[in-house]
Amino acid sequence: MAWWKHFFNFSMYCLMISSANYVLTNLSIQVGMIEHKDFFGYLLSLTVYGLVNILLMYVFFAFLSKRDLFFALYNMFSEGVFNEALISYSVTLLLSFVLGLIIKNDLFFGLFIFTILVICLSLVFKKFLYLYQEMSNQANKDYLTGLYNHGYFKDYLKELFQETKKAGDQLSLAFLDLDDFKKYNDYHGHVQGDRLLKFVGEYLKNEMKERGFTVARYGGEEFAIILPKTTKHEAAAFMDGVRKKLNDTPFDGVERLPYRCISFSCGIAEYESDMYEESELLHKADQALYYSKAQGKNNVQLYDAKRISRDALKFKEDLDAIEEQLKLLLYKDVYTYRHSKRVFTYAMEFSDRLPLTEEEKRTLVLGALVHDIGKIEVSRDIINKTSKLDPDEWEIMEKHVIWGKEIILSDGRFEEVIPLVELHHERYDGKGYPYGLKDEQIPKLARILCIIDSFDAMTTDRPYQRTKTFSEAIVELRRCSGTQFDPQYVEPFIQMIEEYYLEKVIRTDETVST
Incomplete structure (x- = not known):
């Protein structure tokens, strides 16, 4: 994590604990003692603790998203931050009671037991988070290539499209299709065909990583690439470079293909201000891909309504x-x-x-x-x-x-x-x-x-x-x-x-x- 995030967390907890202590002090509750009669005071203290946490996280979300504060609040609600926070605060309250009662009876042994308990809980939570991440990856990733799958791509494009529409930024979309993949598959078999798909997927992933572009397997031998903050001409120049480099990359059996190398046809479309939904961008990129294949394959074409005539x-x-x-x-x-x-x-x-x-x-x-x-x-x-x-x-x-x-x-x-x-x-x-x-x-x-x-x-x-x-x-x-x-x-x-x-x-x- 970036150093400033650690500093932010440390500062946030200092403010949260100070606020909770302020509440206890003003309610004349002795800090460090556990008394049943003061339960509602503890609950109020925890509520203030939580509200300060939520307020600071709210500012954090707003800063990260670079949007208005209303959007940050909506983002926190939609991502379940409040629900997760409620559970966390409840656990915090229970653990604080346990710690207080143990320390009250035996200070050093209580601290030792509590430390072991917290470490065990941390390890369990870490395992749960790891399993959650694994399940999330399985849901979002294509099993063969390791790229994002069709479902994730559509969801991410929809989200990015709305952000681009609101901010007035640039956004390009590229569809590419491996040329003559069926011929390769029929001649060498499905196992070798899968190897080629996996190889191309890894190649595209590496090429896009440095530029921060998102690549997904759209289906079969077709791939989709989202290029945020990029004009269609910039996207075309970049994708043409990727195509030429892939042409020069050796792979077993491609000498039997018409171009005697790995090649792809690519169509590119750019977000336009009068577009209403991402489906329009998808449709235009698909039309450009169709035009690219009609032009003899192994080339990159921009969507141009004047050239793409009605059949x-x-x-x-x-x-x-x-x-x-x-x-x-x-x-x-x-x-x-x-x-x-x-x-x-x-x-x-x-x-x-x-x-x-x-x-x-x-x-x-x-x-x-x-x-x-x-x-x-x-x-x-x-x-x-x-x-x-x-x-x-x-x-x-x-x-x-x-x-x-x-x-x-x-x-x-x-x-x-x-x-x-x-x-x-x-x-x-x-x-x-x-x-x-x-x-x-x-x-x-x-x-x-x-x-x-x-x-x-x-x-x-x-x-x-x-x-x-x-x-x-x-x-x-x-x-x-x-x-x-x-x-x-x-x-x-x-x-x-x-x-x-x-x-x-x-x-x-x-x-x-x-």
Whole structure:
């Protein structure tokens, strides 16, 4: 441990003991004597002792985390510091009673017995801590390579992503895949294949250690590396150096591979301020890896939406897969099913008018189709209710965005649409749900979907509200521009409606006039 931590601990205990002594003195309790009648005085003294300890540890957490004090307090609660402290203080109180009673009867023999007792307890606790650490390592480490496993990686990335988002730091993520590993495995056997994985895992661990980067085995022959405080260009230069060095590292049997050496394809993505969840970063790194392999393997590629074009066949397969999920709504709620299909059509048309990348267009369209999938979990009585929903029913209805996110997560193929499913009811002014996000805290595509979704909701039959004409809905969009809706997308959407659906706008204008 660093010397200053020892000094901090020593100072902390001095303050704790002094505070406890101060309480006893002010309660006129004789220090060093054990009297049953003074039990509550001892308990109060221990409480002060504990509170001073917690206060100092609170400051310590705040200093280490370099966050605000509220976050430090939350961190202490979430990590169970208070629960552990309560047990420790209870043991301290009992041991102090034992020590006092023994010393009262025989000073030197009592001190000797108590010292032996404390040493034995220390050894037992040390063994427990060692076993706990071993179990923790087994839960977090990959058995073959010794690297962190997929589960730990996802949890750590999620935590680091939120820290980066709050602090506005840089964060890059690299996915790498061993080239032609299946060929190596098939030719040399699984035992030798495992040796290669273990060798590469050890190599990556050593290379990342000096830079403080975290490497994990993501699955099979795929590895993931988290590079905090690193731009994508810095990450690409570093990973390319790692790749070249690995190319020059000999290993049995690699001469039979196409590149005649150990090689990997690598894709890198960087955190962007408009990202909502780490799943977006994962998806982009995965896309970059796919592009790297398509470029002939043994290279490092950055995520670039302009270069990573949409594959029409793959897009059709994705649409078909989501359509299958959506059909579940058809049997439960035909209104939501048809609404989703219309929102999907609007999104297809609107995406071509916006300065979006091909990947963003794909995500918007898929998200539009599946955005209300969580309503599968809402009861038929609420969905099909013809009168206005009461507050409890609205609360249940609002949960559909969370349930939708869980459904998409369970599928695992379309994580990039999660922000659209979860956040399409957030408002630009921060008065939406489920989190009350505002302005650019809401991802761009979710802000766009909010406009499309609201327009269709206003202009189609709903069981609990009057249907607006196209013209009335356009007026409403303009009225809520800057409050409910992002103003930069409202007018372009209205222009699209007026151009593509001119007939409906004119017809509804005539209806209003009549």
